[in-house]
Amino acid sequence: MIKTDVIIIGGGATGCGIARDLALRGIPHCLIEKGDFAAGATGACHGLLHSGGRYVVSDPHSAKECYDENIILRRIGEKCVEQTGGLFVRLPGDSKLYRDRFLKSCEKIGIPAEIISSTKALDLVPNLNPDIEEAVKVPDCSIDPFRLCMLNIISSQKRDGIIFTRHKVTEIIKEHGRCVGVKAADQVSGELREIHGNVIINATGAWSHLVAQLAGNEVPLTLSKGSLVITNHRLTNMVINRMRPSADGDIIVPNEAVCLAGTTSLAVEDPDKIRIESQEVDTIISEAGRMIPHFNDTRIIRAFSGVRPLLKSAKADSREITRGFQIFNHGDGMYSIVGGKLTTFRLMAEKTVDTVMDYFKLKKPCETADIPLEGQEELSGYPLAKRLADMKNIVCECELVSRAEVERIIKQTGTRYVGDISHRTRLGMGPCQGGFCTFRALGIMHEKSIISPEQSMNALRDFLQRRFRGIRFCLWGDQLREEQLVEYIYMGILALEKK
Amino acid sequence: MGLIQHDVIIIGAGVAGLTAGSILVEKGYNVALIAKGEPTACLSTGCIDICSLDHDPLHGVSHLPDEHPYHLVSRAVIRESIEKFKESMVQMGFPYTGSPESNRYVLSALGTFKTTCLVPSTMAAAPQDEKDDLHIITFSGLKDFYPSYITARRKNASFSTYDASASTTMGLATNFEREDFLEKFLSWLEKLNIQEGKIAFPAVLGLESAATITQKIEERLRCKVFEIPTIPPSMPGRRLFNALKDYFRKKGGMIYWSWPVSGVEKTKKIIEAVTTPSEGRPKSLNAKVFILASGSFVGGGLTARRDTIVENIFNLPVFVPGQRDNWFDSDYFSLNHGIGKAGIIVDSSFRPKEADWENVFVCGGILAHTDVLKNGCGHGMALATGYAVAASCMGYIK
Ligand SMILES: Cc1cc2nc3c(=O)[nH]c(=O)nc-3n(C[C@H](O)[C@H](O)[C@H](O)COP(=O)(O)OP(=O)(O)OC[C@H]3O[C@@H](n4cnc5c(N)ncnc54)[C@H](O)[C@@H]3O)c2cc1C
Ligand SMILES: Cc1cc2nc3c(=O)[nH]c(=O)nc-3n(C[C@H](O)[C@H](O)[C@H](O)COP(=O)(O)OP(=O)(O)OC[C@H]3O[C@@H](n4cnc5c(N)ncnc54)[C@H](O)[C@@H]3O)c2cc1C
Numbered sequence: 001m002i003k004t005d006v007i008i009i010g011g012g013a014t015g016c017g018i019a020r021d022l023a024l025r026g027i028p029h030c031l032i033e034k035g036d037f038a039a040g041a042t043g044a045c046h047g048l049l050h051s052g053g054r055y056v057v058s059d060p061h062s063a064k065e066c067y068d069e070n071i072i073l074r075r076i077g078e079k080c081v082e083q084t085g086g087l088f089v090r091l092p093g094d095s096k097l098y099r100d101r102f103l104k105s106c107e108k109i110g111i112p113a114e115i116i117s118s119t120k121a122l123d124l125v126p127n128l129n130p131d132i133e134e135a136v137k138v139p140d141c142s143i144d145p146f147r148l149c150m151l152n153i154i155s156s157q158k159r160d161g162i163i164f165t166r167h168k169v170t171e172i173i174k175e176h177g178r179c180v181g182v183k184a185a186d187q188v189s190g191e192l193r194e195i196h197g198n199v200i201i202n203a204t205g206a207w208s209h210l211v212a213q214l215a216g217n218e219v220p221l222t223l224s225k226g227s228l229v230i231t232n233h234r235l236t237n238m239v240i241n242r243m244r245p246s247a248d249g250d251i252i253v254p255n256e257a258v259c260l261a262g263t264t265s266l267a268v269e270d271p272d273k274i275r276i277e278s279q280e281v282d283t284i285i286s287e288a289g290r291m292i293p294h295f296n297d298t299r300i301i302r303a304f305s306g307v308r309p310l311l312k313s314a315k316a317d318s319r320e321i322t323r324g325f326q327i328f329n330h331g332d333g334m335y336s337i338v339g340g341k342l343t344t345f346r347l348m349a350e351k352t353v354d355t356v357m358d359y360f361k362l363k364k365p366c367e368t369a370d371i372p373l374e375g376q377e378e379l380s381g382y383p384l385a386k387r388l389a390d391m392k393n394i395v396c397e398c399e400l401v402s403r404a405e406v407e408r409i410i411k412q413t414g415t416r417y418v419g420d421i422s423h424r425t426r427l428g429m430g431p432c433q434g435g436f437c438t439f440r441a442l443g444i445m446h447e448k449s450i451i452s453p454e455q456s457m458n459a460l461r462d463f464l465q466r467r468f469r470g471i472r473f474c475l476w477g478d479q480l481r482e483e484q485l486v487e488y489i490y491m492g493i494l495a496l497e498k499k
Numbered sequence: 500m501g502l503i504q505h506d507v508i509i510i511g512a513g514v515a516g517l518t519a520g521s522i523l524v525e526k527g528y529n530v531a532l533i534a535k536g537e538p539t540a541c542l543s544t545g546c547i548d549i550c551s552l553d554h555d556p557l558h559g560v561s562h563l564p565d566e567h568p569y570h571l572v573s574r575a576v577i578r579e580s581i582e583k584f585k586e587s588m589v590q591m592g593f594p595y596t597g598s599p600e601s602n603r604y605v606l607s608a609l610g611t612f613k614t615t616c617l618v619p620s621t622m623a624a625a626p627q628d629e630k631d632d633l634h635i636i637t638f639s640g641l642k643d644f645y646p647s648y649i650t651a652r653r654k655n656a657s658f659s660t661y662d663a664s665a666s667t668t669m670g671l672a673t674n675f676e677r678e679d680f681l682e683k684f685l686s687w688l689e690k691l692n693i694q695e696g697k698i699a700f701p702a703v704l705g706l707e708s709a710a711t712i713t714q715k716i717e718e719r720l721r722c723k724v725f726e727i728p729t730i731p732p733s734m735p736g737r738r739l740f741n742a743l744k745d746y747f748r749k750k751g752g753m754i755y756w757s758w759p760v761s762g763v764e765k766t767k768k769i770i771e772a773v774t775t776p777s778e779g780r781p782k783s784l785n786a787k788v789f790i791l792a793s794g795s796f797v798g799g800g801l802t803a804r805r806d807t808i809v810e811n812i813f814n815l816p817v818f819v820p821g822q823r824d825n826w827f828d829s830d831y832f833s834l835n836h837g838i839g840k841a842g843i844i845v846d847s848s849f850r851p852k853e854a855d856w857e858n859v860f861v862c863g864g865i866l867a868h869t870d871v872l873k874n875g876c877g878h879g880m881a882l883a884t885g886y887a888v889a890a891s892c893m894g895y896i897k
Contacts (some may be wrong), residue, residue, distance in 0.1 A: 278824050443645030453651030468831035476803040481796045489730050493544050495613035498832035
């Protein structure tokens with residue numbers, strides 16, 4: 001049994017941010033995540049570090065929070081934030097009145113916003129629809145959510161934080177009406193681990209009502225599914241937003257070598273039963289195509305959905321629900337942190353840890369806004385020079401990942417999942433979506449005796465099935481052709497049986 | 500209009516196009532084959548799948564759904580096409596083993612059994628059950644072959660690794676073509692003192708001389724040797740392609756490489772010529788008859804748009820398996836994806852139905868309702884329909 005002071009459930013941005021904050025304030029803690037870091041909404045989001053512009057008209061309070069955090073993250077996360085800048089483009093027919101309200105509210109809150117002509121906008125982003133009326137420039141940025149989680153975790157690990165990924169909390173242990181610990185099941189071996197602590201923080205996003213229930217608590221949550229599509233190359237170097245009240249497909253965010261476009265917003269019941277529809281894919285493409293026409297004929301490599309954990313509200317349209325957050329003190333040693341945005345994760349963590357400090361009657365102030373994220377040098381990407389150094393032993397041709405890099409990650413993390421390698425190296429993230437390199441990565445894993453070859457066959461099947469879910473609705477053109485090839489390789493040449 | 504008048508122009512250098520072409524040149528027709536690139540044969544295992552649904556492939560064929568294009572070819576013609584294929588492969592020094600009466604297995608790189616019908620002689624000794632003892636030879640740095648996938652499934656298999664300082668299948672195959680390399684390798688192999696009854700290799704035992712190299716190893720080691728097909732780039736696939744192509748050329752056929760057909764010239768119901776945008780070459784090629792053997796999606800004959808599927812050269816009517824949502828089943832492994840049925844529907848003489856042209860014939864993977872993966876009928880169907888289409892063309896030209 002492990003004993004600690006604070007148990008954090010959930011390894012999304014919020015949970016990881018809490019771990020870092022606790023670490024910097026010297027509080028022993030243990031973080032438990034059922035998948036890999038960023039397995040939930042964090043990994044399924046746009047990666048837009050909001051300037052606040054998106055909410056400036058509908059929810060000025062959240063907009064202000066976003067802008068403040070945007071400035072902080074640019075400062076402390078210089079290497080993991082790409083300062084792309086963003087444009088809100090107004091297309092013919094989009095309301096000028098909305099633009100006026102937008103500008104007025106930006107001014108009031110203090111978000112820098114500059115009107116630029118369509119000519120100027122096209123200079124900045126040549127792929128833009130030449131018919132736009134005008135654009136407003138704001139300090140939007142692009143951020144890699146997975147890397148962000150990892151960087152927060154480094155601070156925790158450096159200060160003896162205990163981290164369990166691939167462990168699902170299945171039980172909350174209560175004594176005399178107070179939460180005193182959790183039981184977590186190792187998702188690989190099924191083994192149960194018991195961890196005791198004085199305070200439990202529930203940072204499980206769209207699952208927080210389910211985790212709260214384990215202790216007999218309630219969390220008022222509305223779940224909203226959003227979907228995104230990824231292109232095979234970068235169509236814009238700036239974030240592009242549509243100048244109109246939030247609607248489907250009105251944000252395009254550049255990230256590394258690709259672009260993400262979305263999203264949609266549909267109420268859902270069960271965070272584990274979400275699926276993407278081809279109609280959503282089509283809507284996103286045609287809406288994004290109105291801002292960047294080239295979108296219509298660009299190769300889409302994947303689509304995916306995430307679930308936004310929003311505070312319950314009487315408002316029917318989930319887009320109108322506040323992006324603000326709230327901390328629930330359940331009064332039994334459990335706290336749930338709900339709502340918010342990726343952009344405001346640090347602030348959410350600060351407020352949560354403040355609450356915990358009050359509980360422990362400790363005074364140390366929050367330092368997460370002042371100290372730069374640790375470990376950025378090593379984690380800031382995987383530079384091309386390094387990728388090209390070992391050309392002979394490239395395992396993933398699309399993203400140029402070498403065998404040595406794969407072996408390093410296997411050694412470092414002892415992982416049994418190809419997904420963990422992908423997150424850390426971009427293996428399988430390119431156009432073939434792991435069609436070729438997964439067979440190799442698993443081969444290397446059992447060569448290194450990390451997993452048995454039988455496990456690797458199961459992992460291969462599982463990988464292909466999951467991968468297919470992401471690409472199934474984006475199959476036409478070159479992507480369909482590539483998919484037919486991959487299918488023939490696994491089912492024809494390798495005669496992989498279904499089992 | 501171009502200057503050269505051919506009797507027949509075949510578009511596509513796959514198993515289907517090359518089969519049709521060889522038959523027509525042998526009958527004395529002036530045939531040109533044009534292709535924008537390599538066929539799917541180069542990606543394949545080199546084994547000829549005829550129909551893997553039944554132990555007896557021809558029996559399997561007769562149980563295929565009515566609309567399957569195999570039914571346009573009689574059993575006798577399927578047999579003839581196989582015989583013809585085997586003969587030509589013997590001539591090219593790349594003989595095949597097997598008969599259309601029964602299927603057999605090859606061992607896959609995952610250690611599973613792939614069902615197929617004809618196999619290159621280099622795979623003839625592949626185990627047909629779990630019993631054989633195997634010793635696998637692999638090569639250090641070869642990134643597409645992991646013997647532990649196989650040893651995990653077969654308790655009586657072990658492996659050794661040779662350092663050939665090449666990390667690709669092509670690099671290794673080139674090495675094996677060199678006498679000195681082979682000698683050095685053979686003496687290493689002898690020293691291993693292998694006890695198992697069969698030696699398995701990833702399919703890298705040479706390119707032109709694979710059959711003799713395999714034989715040589717067998718003679719020296721006095722035990723059976725066989726190859727395990729790899730994922731592309733696949734050497735046995737390339738050998739198959741080379742053999743078919745060289746046979747066609749040897750018989751007098753001509754090939755225009757890197758000649759992507761992009762348009763046609765036509766009068767009324769007749770296609771006069773096909774055209775290409777490339778500079779410095781004849782811009783158009785004329786013929787009396789055109790055979791479309793441009794393959795399915797991977798080959799490049801069909802292209803899927805977001806809402807439909809099109810044929811890229813003659814814009815022939817395509818059978819589209821419903822709306823996009825129906826193109827793929829939600830279960831990846833179902834093998835029952837609607838997309839496998841997409842293609843061109845033809846009449847009994849292999850002319851596209853409901854099309855405007857009377858001198859266009861279609862064969863191979865581009866045909867509708869083939870479900871190649873599900874039925875395990877890739878090259879076999881390409882051979883049979885290629886063979887049959889040649890006969891239809893001759894009938895038309897007369
Ligand atoms: C499509 C989409 C696009 C978005 N785009 C943006 C954007 O561009 N910018 C922005 O700022 N915000 C964006 N958001 C919102 C943002 O993604 C979320 O608000 C934020 O990531 C929530 O983080 P979290 O850590 O609270 O939750 P999550 O990331 O969901 O983390 C919760 C974690 O808890 C784990 N968990 C659940 N149950 C258990 C259990 N029993 N035991 C152990 N672990 C458990 C889950 O696996 C998960 O990893 C977007 C959201 C969506 C859906
Ligand atoms: C990865 C993979 C592995 C396979 N493995 C096997 C196997 O082991 N055994 C088996 O029996 N079957 C296998 N198959 C199936 C088999 O390859 C095909 O079903 C069959 O060979 C189809 O041949 P084809 O001649 O009709 O067309 P293809 O092989 O597709 O050839 C099409 C040809 O047309 C050309 N072309 C296309 N468009 C144009 C244009 N506009 N202008 C000019 N030329 C054009 C192409 O360049 C190419 O040369 C495999 C398929 C794949 C994809």
